[in-house]
Every structure is written in structure tokens, then in C-alpha cells.
Amino acid sequence: MVQQLQQPAVPAYPTALRGWADELEGKRALEAQVASDVPKVDYHDTFIADEDLxxxxxxxxxxxxxxxxxxxxxxxxx
Structure with missing residues (x-):
């Protein structure tokens, strides 16, 4: 019990960095997907508007x- 109180409960630095890196990679992948979808979204908004159907x-x-x-x-x- 005394040993547990003396050691701080901080996550390992490499584990925390890996988690942050995974989150950043996921965010960048989503941003890339959004960027690649821009022409499709623009086409839809321009030519397939509900009021025109x-x-x-x-x-x-x-x-x-x-x-x-x-x-x-x-x-x-x-």
C-alpha cells in the first residue's frame, strides 16, 4: 500500500504518445476524406437540389x- 502511494499513477509516456499519434492520424484521415468529397458535394448541391426534382x-x-x-x-x- 505504501509503495502504491509513493508511485504516481501516470500513464507511460510512450503509451500516451502513441494514443495521441493515433488520434492525430485518424483526424488527418478524416480531413483527407472530406477534401476528396468536396467535388461530389459541390456537384450534388449544384445539380441535384431538392427543389429541382x-x-x-x-x-x-x-x-x-x-x-x-x-x-x-x-x-x-x-
């Missing part, structure tokens, strides 16, 4: 044709 049903009603016909035309064009 309409459903097949709305599109078919606007054209006065059946929804299934629109779907079939798209499938055939593929």
Missing part, C-alpha cells in the same frame, strides 16, 4: 401520359 407521377401528369409509359421508355433507352 419532380416525381415520375408529376412528370407523367404534366405530359398527360401514364407513369408506367415514362418508366418503360427510360428502361428501353438504357
Amino acid at each position: 419532380i416525381s415520375f407521377r408529376t412528370f407523367a401528369i404534366d405530359l398527360k401520359v401514364g407513369e408506367q409509359l415514362i418508366r418503360q421508355i427510360l428502361i428501353d433507352a438504357k
Whole structure:
């Protein structure tokens, strides 16, 4: 008991450094992922905005044709 009180309960220096390094590497990996996702996010924000989208049903009603016909035309064009 006396020996335990005399020795401070400090984590080993190499262990603490490794933990810090692991955390830093993880943070840098996430930052790199964010940087690589920027073009995808920009594309999505520019061309796939919610207010620009309409459903097949709305599109078919606007054209006065059946929804299934629109779907079939798209499938055939593929």
C-alpha cells in the first residue's frame, strides 16, 4: 500500500504518445476524406437540389401520359 502511494499513477509516456499519434492520424484521415468529397458535394448541391426534382407521377401528369409509359421508355433507352 505504501509503495502504491509513493508511485504516481501516470500513464507511460510512450503509451500516451502513441494514443495521441493515433488520434492525430485518424483526424488527418478524416480531413483527407472530406477534401476528396468536396467535388461530389459541390456537384450534388449544384445539380441535384431538392427543389429541382419532380416525381415520375408529376412528370407523367404534366405530359398527360401514364407513369408506367415514362418508366418503360427510360428502361428501353438504357
